[in-house]
Amino acid sequence: MNVDMLTREDLKILMDVSGRCISLFMPSEPGGRQAQSDRIAFKDLLKSAALFMRMEGRAGADIEAALAPAHRLVRANLFWSHQGRGLAVFIADDFFRAWRLPLPVETMVSVNERFHVKPLLPLFRPGGKYFVLCISARHTRFLSGSAYGLHELDVNTIPRGIQDILKNKVFEQQLRYHAGTSGRMHGGSAVFHGQGTGSDDEWKDELLEYFRKIDDGLRPFLASEKSPLILAGVNYLVSIYRNAATYRHIADDSINGNPDQATAEQLHERAQAILLPHYSKSMQDAADRYMHLSGSGSFLAQERLDDVVSAALQGRIDVLFAAENVQYWGVVDAVSGKVSVHKKEQPGDSDLLDFACLHTLANGGSVYVTSPENIPGRKPMAAILRY
Structure with a gap:
């Protein structure tokens, strides 16, 4: 499966x-198994977008130019x-972006004053996105x-292995690696030894330098992220990496275990076992917090649609619950709110x-897009305000 990182x-x-x-969404088949069918489905979306634009009075030449990319x-x-x-594709004047997505989306064409992004939001709910860093020497x-x-x-900004750091040193003489797992991730152990004139302390220093280089290389990718990062590796190396890392x-x-031969499917299964209990608890804790504030009459709990939208514009929302597959239309005055x-x-x-x-996420808030019956108060939206 090939997907593109969305931040x-x-x-x-x-x-x-x-x-x-113009916002276009469609499901697709991983790995291009139905490449021709997906291509035809996308062409149909373009025909629908062109029809909407003609209904708005756009000239044929303008439509052709807009959809050319x-x-x-x-x-x-x-x-x-x-x-x-x-697949999600966004088109505007002098703007074209396409993202291959890890989740299926419903077929949709939107031609509006703003891009329609709600189908992307499950990727940004707390626990909806995470990273795995596989570390070995x-x-x-x-x-x-x-x-x-x-x-x-x-990511071409991180070293591929410690050999990139050791440079002129003879890597195979520096490292002897004993893996009880034979490369499989079943929680076995691995032992690293310094050889030649290097002591174990020197070897640990080299590992620390290696991991700091990894941390430096990942910083541009993680600068705006709050998603959890799961480390995959033997306990000894994981412990050293935690000391080197700056990501919060x-x-x-x-x-735990040697990740070198682990497949993405194996890593995903292990990661989900770690994260799913935290995801469910996070959403329930947020819902309980909202109900407590609402029950006490606090203004920090809001469910009126116009009040919630205005607070989002002002960057005041800490946690937002929003109903999936529901649309409410209107206009927001950017000056008065x-x-x-x-x-x-x-x-x-x-x-x-x-x-x-969108505004809640852009201002660092948490968003839970869920079925209407799971929203506290069973309204289209519910929000916990920061102030």
Whole structure:
């Protein structure tokens, strides 16, 4: 499965684009197993987008120019041969982005003043996204994961192994590696020994330097992240890496064992066993916190649609619950924060739930997109305010 990393910074970029914004979503088959079918489905989405634009009065030449980057994507054979479980494409004047997603999404075409991003939000719910860092002396791997799978990221800023740090030293003489697991992840042990003139303390210093280089290389990727990072490796190395790391969201539990031969599927299974109990507890704790505030009459618990949307614009939301597959249309005045809710979509409207989710994430809040019956108070949205 091939997917693309989507960050909070990407969401901010999407949020800043305005004008005629085209958002396209469709499910796809991982690995390009149905490449031709996926390509045809995407062409159908482009036909629907063109129809919407014609209904708005756009000229044929304007429509053709706006959709030209997407039509070029149709002809990109390699792209369709390497798909995830879903595809999201965003088009505006001088703007084109496509993300292969780890989760399936419903087919949708949106032509509006702003991009429609709600189908992406499950990737950003607390626990909806995480990273795995596989560390051994021989290999380094960095993977991005969700409930839907785990995929390796190509990060050229981190060393591939400690041999990149040792440089002129003879690596095989420096390292003797005994793995009781024979490369399999069943919790076995591994022992590292310094050889030649190097002492164990010197070897530990070299490992510390190696792990600091990894931490430095990952910093640009993790700068805007709050997602948990799970370490995979033998306990000895995991302990040293924790001392070297600056990322603040490393999970307490780790995937123990030699990760060199572990598949993404094996790592995903182990990671989910670590994270799922924390995910469920996190959402329940947030719901309990909301109900306590609401029950005591605190203004920090809000459920009125216009109040929640206005608070999101002002960056005041700490936790937001939003109903999935639900849309409420309206207009938000960016200066006054006044929200006008409409019974039906009108020209210039935004999906207000989408708007609130996006602004909450952009301002560092947590968002739970869930079924309406799981939202405290059973409203379309519920929020815990910071102030």
